Amino acid sequence: MKEKTKKTTLRCAVYTRKSVEDGLEQEFNSLDAQREAGENYVASQKSNGWVLVPEHYDDGGFSGGNTHRPALQKLLEDVIKGKVDIIVVYKIDRLSRSLLDFTELQGVFEQHGASFVSVTQEINTSTSAGRMMLNILMSFAQYEREIIAERIRDKIAASKKRGIHCGGTPVLGYASDPVTKKLHIVPDEAEVVRKIFNTYEEIGSLAETVVQVNRMGYTTKVFISAKGIRHGGKAWDTGSVHKILINTLYAGYVKHYKARYEGEHEAIVDRKQWERVQALMNSHSNGTSVRKSRSEVTPLRGVVFCGHCRSVLTPTYTNKGGKKYTYFFCQQHSRNPEHQCPLRRIPSGELEGMVLTLLSGVLQTPMLIQETLLAVKEGQKQKIAELTRQETEIKKHMQKLKDGLIDGTTDFDEIKSTGEKLVVIRRDIQAMDFTISTEEIMLAMQDTHALWKELFPAAKLA
Incomplete structure (x- = not known):
């Protein structure tokens, strides 16, 4: 049997990862330190034919709990294309903390003749002993990840029981103190929240409340995300108003799943009014204003739009007299009753029939x-x-x-x-x-x- 010719040159790619973005703005950060260690290791193996590829594979601000990382995906593409022979990392958990994900990655590496090396743990998957040690360490890495996740969940649950708000998307009416992380009231925004509650309690209609709030000139909360992206500042619709009306924070509570606890923050809405609004919404739960539309399976979902306002047409159905009727409706009108559009709904059979007629000509x-x-x-x-x-x-x-x-x-x-x-x-x-x-x-x-x-x-x- 003819033996395979051993490669004289082994192309090495250094992969680095950091879970959070804090510190990445520094001149020499964690990714740089990992890369330097990897490059030094490759240099030490020069006599074995190891050479460093110029491409950088750095994932800053990405968790090791999954493989949905841009640099990792680029690395996998290069491995499949045969551009990389050895993957070098500082520690194995930089590549993945999930044993299942790592097994799949290792399968890709082996399939395309690539090996994996950990600088600090002296693991080389080109040997059977290295593969055994890798499996042992990966089991511990996954265990550590699960323990960390469990501790975080327990900490959040304990904090909420003490009435502490644990972050999330910024809420209209409140701002988080950058030091203490406690919520404090933003007066101008709090006034908008009170207007929404008062208007709904007075009118008793979610759709009409949307109309009135938009006529007053109010918009949804404006905030800048950690990545510098501007959010909010849009007109109100039934969904955004509904979220305001059911939010327990405004009554001074902190919610954890189905339970709610006394919050340490100040309430914006009187609790008696908040309870009256919840009762009013529950009494209208059979109406179309707060009911989620029941979706229908159809190949036209997401690909047909209103010819008047260009809003997406959403499939739904209703039952009358024991018979099922399916149709498409203008989503924009359902969210904002003031939206002027002559198209309300169209039977799905008619729409699909028109598509088939056009399709027959194309085919x-x-x-x-x-x-x-x-x-x-x-x-x-x-x-x-x-x-x-x-x-x-x-x-x-x-x-x-x-x-x-x-x-x-x-x-x-x-x-x-x-x-x-x-x-x-x-x-x-x-x-x-x-x-x-x-x-x-x-x-x-x-x-x-x-x-x-x-x-x-x-x-x-x-």
Whole structure:
């Protein structure tokens, strides 16, 4: 058996990660320290043919609990493309704190001939001992992550029981003290909150409250996120007003799941009024103002828009007299009753019928038919190639089993099951070996209703 030629040059990529963004603005931060350690390690292995790739793979402000990190994804792409032979990190938890995620990453590395090295833990996955040590350390890393998460949850629960607000999206009417983190009232914003509660209690209609608040010239809370992005400052709609009316903070409470506790912050709304508003909203719970629309499964979800105001058309349904009616409605009008749009709702059957009529014309264009034919043939070719590859592997395995009959290492049941697999594969190859014509593609595309049903079996024309 011919041995593989060992690579004389091993391209090394240093990956760094920091969970929080604090300190990244410094001239020499944690990412720089990790990179320096990795580069020094690569330099120490120069005699073994290790060279550093120029690309930087740095994830600042990303958790190790998942793999949704831009630099990590770029690293994986380069590994798959064969641009990286060794991944170097300061510690294994820089790459991932999840054992499941790390196992998947390691699978990608091994599949494309890449190794993994931890500078401070002397782990090299090119050896069996290194792989064993890696699995042990990753188990401890995941355990540590779960313990930290559990402690954070317990701390939040304990803090809320003591009435401490634990952050989150800034709330209209309050601001958080940068030092003590305690909530204090913002007078101008608090006045808007009181106006919303008073208006709703007086009118008793969520939709009409939205109209009145917008006419007063008030907007949602304006704030700048930690990443410097401006949020809020928009007109009110039913959803944003509803969130204000049900927020327990305004009555001086702190909520934790279904429980609520006496808060250390000052209330903006009188508790008796807050309770009256909750009772009023509960009495209107059967109305369309506060009820969430029931969504309907449809392939047109998110792709059809109102021709008058360009708002998205949302699918929903209703039951009347034991019969189900599905339709699309203008989402903007449902959120803001003052929104002037002549389109209120349209039956889903009519809308899907119009789409099918337009689709039938598009599907009959010569260019699309030709492209479809080529795509079918290419898919057929790829499927046959894959089945043929599987057939070859099964035949090789069958030959090994037959050779094992001599020394008695072969199980007859395994020979039987392997033979059955071979029969199925050959049958599939034969079934895929067919000829399709342009006329057959044209006939298939003429029946748009059948095509629609095939593509979207859950959707039914009303």
